[in-house]
Amino acid sequence: MAPLPRQVLFQGHRRLLLALIVIGSAQAVVQALAVPAQILVWLAPLGLTALWLLQPTLPDRPLARLFPILTLCSGALVTLHLWSCSVAGTLSPPLLLATILLLLTAASVTLYPSRLAFWCLVMPLPLALIPALIKMDRPDQAQTLILLGGGLLLSFAILTVLNRGFEESRKQTHRCARLQYQLNRNSRRDPLTGIANRSLLEQRLRELVAENRRTHNPLTLIMLDIDYFTAFNRHYGEESGDETLISLAKLMLHCSRRQTDVIARYRGGEFAILLPATDKSGAKRLLQQLRRELAEANLPHDHSPISARLTLSAGVAQWQPGQDDRSLLQAARAALKLAKARGRNRYVLA
Numbered sequence: 227m228a229p230l231p232r233q234v235l236f237q238g239h240r241r242l243l244l245a246l247i248v249i250g251s252a253q254a255v256v257q258a259l260a261v262p263a264q265i266l267v268w269l270a271p272l273g274l275t276a277l278w279l280l281q282p283t284l285p286d287r288p289l290a291r292l293f294p295i296l297t298l299c300s301g302a303l304v305t306l307h308l309w310s311c312s313v314a315g316t317l318s319p320p321l322l323l324a325t326i327l328l329l330l331t332a333a334s335v336t337l338y339p340s341r342l343a344f345w346c347l348v349m350p351l352p353l354a355l356i357p358a359l360i361k362m363d364r365p366d367q368a369q370t371l372i373l374l375g376g377g378l379l380l381s382f383a384i385l386t387v388l389n390r391g392f393e394e395s396r397k398q399t400h401r402c403a404r405l406q407y408q409l410n411r412n413s414r415r416d417p418l419t420g421i422a423n424r425s426l427l428e429q430r431l432r433e434l435v436a437e438n439r440r441t442h443n444p445l446t447l448i449m450l451d452i453d454y455f456t457a458f459n460r461h462y463g464e465e466s467g468d469e470t471l472i473s474l475a476k477l478m479l480h481c482s483r484r485q486t487d488v489i490a491r492y493r494g495g496e497f498a499i500l501l502p503a504t505d506k507s508g509a510k511r512l513l514q515q516l517r518r519e520l521a522e523a524n525l526p527h528d529h530s531p532i533s534a535r536l537t538l539s540a541g542v543a544q545w546q547p548g549q550d551d552r553s554l555l556q557a558a559r560a561a562l563k564l565a566k567a568r569g570r571n572r573y574v575l576a
């Protein structure tokens with residue numbers, strides 16, 4: 227997985243800060259030797275070190291919102307430092323200009339994921355040239371300003387190119403993540419009805435049974451089968467069969483009351499409803515409501531030997547301590563088989 231934009235930004239900014247601390251400390255030492263009373267020059271390396279130490283705590287915390295302000299602080303500290311070097315005369319104007327141009331380029335290369343952070347850092351930098359500019363004559367002033375403008379344009383061009391590439395790869399990463407999410411989701415959904423498929427049901431069953439070994443909560447599984455669905459398909463056609471499966475899935479979703487219930491298509495005309503924190507009587511209430519709503523839906527089935535309307539058979543099993551997921555499924559399926567053997571259109575409790 228590619229690093230998040232913000233993390234890339236923090237890493238880049240950390241490296242830039244480290245470089246600034248090294249350069250600033252070296253200059254402060256040189257300046258302290260020349261003018262011992264100049265304490266301003268120590269502010270920049272000290273302040274930048276504080277920012278550098280703060281950086282690793284940023285990406286995952288609310289403080290991350292302050293990032294542009296911190297970047298602005300870095301720029302202000304460096305500017306203050308260069309200004310005091312310029313006033314004390316320890317940095318000649320050409321060297322000062324070269325340092326600023328170097329900083330502009332370094333900022334565009336390290337802060338490219340965010341234009342805002344780049345501008346926050348570089349905006350104060352040209353101010354450091356003011357004391358040197360005041361002392362210069364006109365031609366030198368013009369030359370310095372032209373060089374500074376050229377440097378700014380160049381670093382902005384570098385920033386734009388790198389930022390565009392970065393944005394493109396960031397979008398690509400997001401697209402891939404979304405596709406991956408959809409793929410995972412689709413591999414666990416029944417494509418016709420949109421409800422969980424057998425694989426997701428079995429996974430949730432395994433997880434809930436494992437959890438129940440600790441909690442001993444009630445857990446109930448209902449297996450349902452459309453009565454004479456083969457005859458229905460033959461008589462009304464596969465398309466009507468598909469519509470019936472979709473309507474039944476909707477009815478089941480409507481009857482289930484909790485987000486944690488799992489409604490799944492098990493296979494063909496067979497469905498399953500897994501009810502965590504629910505005992506047999508809760509399952510019975512759900513089945514009675516489902517029967518009521520199915521009767522109200524009034525779906526015709528002229529080729530059913532037991533009713534002129536579509537009916538369901540169901541088997542209900544409640545998890546018993548010590549039981550594993552497979553035997554709970556077998557118990558519910560055995561109860562369903564019994565419901566069918568007893569004439570269908572009914573439910574049987576295991």
Ligand SMILES: Nc1nc2c(ncn2[C@@H]2O[C@H](COP(=O)(O)OP(=O)(O)OP(=O)(O)O)[C@@H](O)[C@H]2O)c(=O)[nH]1
Nearest residue numbers: 451452453454455456457459464467468494495496
């Ligand atoms: N329309 C449609 N039919 C399907 C689909 N998948 C399986 N079937 C049909 O479902 C039927 C099997 O359903 P079952 O519920 O297992 O069998 P049944 O005919 O109801 O028999 P009993 O269970 O004994 O009542 C077969 O006719 C399959 O062709 C599907 O996605 N759409």
